[in-house]
Amino acid sequence: MSKRKKLYAGTLAVLLGAATIFNAGIAKGEAETSGNKYLVIFKDQQGLPAGYADAIKKAGGLIEDKLDKLGAVEVTSKNANFLNEVKKSSLVLEAGAENIVYPEQTIESETIAAEDLTEGADFYNQYMWDIKQVTNDGASWNLPGGTGKPLSGDDIVVGVIDTGIDYNHPDLKENYAGGKSFVPGYNDPIDQNSHGTHVAGSIAAKGKALGVGPDLKVASYRVFGPTGGAETAHIADALMTAADDNVDVVNMSLGGYDWFQNPDYATKDIVADVHLFNRAIQYAIQKGVTVVGSAGNNALDLSSPGKLSGEDKGATHRSPSSQTMIRVSAGGALKNLAFYSNYGVGKIDVMAPGGDLGPNYDPATGAGRDNSYLAWSTVPLLDPKTKEVIGHGYGGKGGTSMAAPKTAALAGVIIAKHGKDKISPAQVKAIIQQSAEDVFQPGYDEKAGHGLINAVNALTLK
Numbered sequence: 001m002s003k004r005k006k007l008y009a010g011t012l013a014v015l016l017g018a019a020t021i022f023n024a025g026i027a028k029g030e031a032e033t034s035g036n037k038y039l040v041i042f043k044d045q046q047g048l049p050a051g052y053a054d055a056i057k058k059a060g061g062l063i064e065d066k067l068d069k070l071g072a073v074e075v076t077s078k079n080a081n082f083l084n085e086v087k088k089s090s091l092v093l094e095a096g097a098e099n100i101v102y103p104e105q106t107i108e109s110e111t112i113a114a115e116d117l118t119e120g121a122d123f124y125n126q127y128m129w130d131i132k133q134v135t136n137d138g139a140s141w142n143l144p145g146g147t148g149k150p151l152s153g154d155d156i157v158v159g160v161i162d163t164g165i166d167y168n169h170p171d172l173k174e175n176y177a178g179g180k181s182f183v184p185g186y187n188d189p190i191d192q193n194s195h196g197t198h199v200a201g202s203i204a205a206k207g208k209a210l211g212v213g214p215d216l217k218v219a220s221y222r223v224f225g226p227t228g229g230a231e232t233a234h235i236a237d238a239l240m241t242a243a244d245d246n247v248d249v250v251n252m253s254l255g256g257y258d259w260f261q262n263p264d265y266a267t268k269d270i271v272a273d274v275h276l277f278n279r280a281i282q283y284a285i286q287k288g289v290t291v292v293g294s295a296g297n298n299a300l301d302l303s304s305p306g307k308l309s310g311e312d313k314g315a316t317h318r319s320p321s322s323q324t325m326i327r328v329s330a331g332g333a334l335k336n337l338a339f340y341s342n343y344g345v346g347k348i349d350v351m352a353p354g355g356d357l358g359p360n361y362d363p364a365t366g367a368g369r370d371n372s373y374l375a376w377s378t379v380p381l382l383d384p385k386t387k388e389v390i391g392h393g394y395g396g397k398g399g400t401s402m403a404a405p406k407t408a409a410l411a412g413v414i415i416a417k418h419g420k421d422k423i424s425p426a427q428v429k430a431i432i433q434q435s436a437e438d439v440f441q442p443g444y445d446e447k448a449g450h451g452l453i454n455a456v457n458a459l460t461l462k
Contacts, residue, residue, distance in 0.1 A: 036078060037064065039233060039272035040086055040095045042071045045279060049091045059085035065233060069240060070279045072272075074098060074233045096272035099256075100229045106195065107340075107357065109371040109396035111379055114170060114208070116393075123208040123394065127376035129333045130353035131202070133452075134212050134406050140455035141214070145417025148204065148213030148409070152419050156412045157217045158203050159242035159250040159289075160405070161235065162196030164189050164222035166380035169392040171207030172200055172218070179220030180241060182234040192226035192387040194379040198397050199253050201378030203409040209378050209394060212409035212455060213416070219247055223254075226387035232273040235320075236280040239291070243284035248415050250284060251408035252293040253401035258317045277320035290415070290425040291325040292408040294400035296342040301446070303344035318347065326411070326429050329448060330354025330403040333373050335439045337447040339363050341400055344446055349429070350436050351448035352410075354403030355396065375402040407432065410453050417459055435461045 040056065042049050048068055056063055060079030067073065079085065086095050117123060124131070132138070140146040150156050157177050167176040167190065179189030191197045206214040221238040223230040235254070242250050258271050284291050295302070295318070302318050321327060329351045330341040337343065338356040340363075358370030374396030381391035411428050418427075435458040436451030444450055 036076055037098045037231070038075045038077060038082060038086075038095060039098045039276055040073050040075055041093045041272050041275040041279075042091050043093045044091075045071045047071060048073070052091055055086065055089040055091050059089070061086060065237075067233060067237060067240065067276070069283060070236060070276060072233070072236075072276050072279070074231070094272045094275050099232050099273055106198075106401060107355070107374060107398035109374055111194075111381065111393045111395040113381055113391055113393045117208065123376075124210050127372075127394070127396070128210065130355060130375045130402070130406065131210055131212060133333070133335075133353050134410065134455050136454070136456045138210075140413070140459055143417075143456065143459040145413050145415075146213075146455065146459055148216030148413050148416050150416040150420070154420055155217045156213075156416045156420070157219050157247045157249075158405075158408050158412050159219045159221050159245070159247040160196055160200050160203070161221045161223055161238045161242065161250060161252050161254065162191075162199055163193035163224040164191035164196045165200045165218060165220035166191045166197040166378070166389055166392060167220065168389070169197060169201075169378050169380065171205040171209045171378050172197070174206055175204040175215070175217050177217040177219040179222065180238075181222040182238050183222055183225045183230070186222070186225050189220035189222040190389060191220070191222075191380055192382060192389070193224060194382070194395065195224075195253070195397075195401065196220065196222070197379050198377040198395065199251060199401065199405045202375065202402060202405040203251065203412070205378050209376070212406050213413045216409060216412045216416070219245070232276060236276045239280040239284055243287040243289045246287075247289060248420060249290045249292065249408050249411045251405045252291070252320065253399075253404045255294055255296050255321065256319055257296075258319050274317060274319050278322055281320060281322045281325055285324050285425045288425065290408075290411040290428045291322075292404050292411060293320060293325055293327055294404040295327055295329045295348055297330075297340040297399050297401075298342055299340050300342050301344045302342050302347035303446070318342070321347070324425075326350065326407055326432065327449075328352050328400060328404045328407045330356075330398075330400040331439070331448070331452060332356040334359060335452060337440075338398065338400075340398070341403075348446065348449035350407060350432055350450050350453050351439070352403040352406040352453045354400050355398035357398065371396050374398045377402075407453055410455055410458055413455060414458055431458050431461055
């Protein structure tokens with residue numbers, strides 16, 4: 001392989017979309033490869049080619065897991081030269097060390113236990129500016145399909161690929177459609193973190209908290225345990241499984257970056273995990289699933305080579321990302337771009353409210369923080385030692401992780417209006433973009449893409 005085509009040693013692995021915000025700025029999180037675990041992507045995109053097992057064995061590998069429908073396998077090997085050997089096979093398109101993904105944290109407030117809410121307190125009106133912003137203070141709920149209750153009678157399901165869902169939460173249990181765990185050793189799709197439950201509440205809470213589509217259903221595809229990370233293959237498998245389960249929308253409030261040594265290769269799929277994610281996204285879309293993802297929280301121009309890696313000769317690819325999915329930046333209550341949100345021409349489709357810390361907040365010093373500007377939603381109450389769910393409550397978070405699910409919910413209500421079999425993912429995306437509110441430059445811009453999502457506009461678009 002020529003020097004021009006070499007990858008930088010290691011990649012910046014996939015992380016939950018919302019980053020921890022400290023006085024000094026945004027922490028980029030931790031990532032590392034799994035050491036002796038690899039992804040092998042075959043040229044055949046529809047399945048595993050004849051002779052694939054022999055090719056892996058010849059290179060000194062042992063197949064750990066097969067992603068048949070994506071033409072890929074997860075492999076372990078003690079052969080230090082495994083990658084070089086397996087790439088000699090004419091069957092292999094790309095191979096690389098599999099990333100282990102460590103979740104980042106969101107900007108967070110204190111949590112409120114459900115039973116500690118003041119008697120008669122209106123949680124929606126007091127805290128949920130973000131849902132009001134998307135729905136025009138609930139006006140969209142009075143439009144056909146606007147709550148997510150489909151005119152056809154078939155439930156509209158949004159799959160949440162995340163840390164799980166607290167499916168016993170009083171505001172979510174009515175709309176929970178089941179789930180699966182892809183976390184080794186954890187068979188329960190329950191949320192032992194809070195991130196996934198917050199996401200689910202933004203989509204379909206129906207109680208003291210309300211989601212953009214309070215009659216949508218949510219399904220949990222858990223890829224993160226209470227601590228530690230997830231392997232790339234598990235996330236791709238979750239997306240493929242959600243598509244096979246016939247969900248209507250998938251929300252991925254997660255993402256990361258692959259770094260390329262030369263800008264010429266920034267937009268080419270030359271690493272295994274980029275290939276795998278792209279195949280999984282296309283698999284879902286071809287099965288009629290609208291795929292939504294967060295843009296990331298490093299306050300960087302994703303269209304500018306080398307910004308994240310810190311070297312002008314490099315280039316950064318947001319992963320998972322595809323022009324066929326819906327990529328979402330985060331805005332604040334004042335319809336501003338949140339200070340942490342990534343942006344970039346050609347890298348953002350729309351903006352949605354993700355929360356921030358108010359107009360007086362200084363990211364450099366931490367002064368002026370106002371938690372009322374965060375996005376508030378459902379969360380589990382967790383035992384600090386065991387991470388078991390011991391109660392249910394509400395919490396404020398901020399991140400593109402909080403922006404994406406509002407867009408996923410909007411996709412869901414659009415499908416509810418038009419009918420499951422009468423609208424394609426490309427048409428759903430087009431409606432969301434065409435109905436978005438211009439908030440910065442007229443037309444498309446690098447911060448908000450086509451604009452700020454608006455459910456009333458989307459449901460009344462002619």
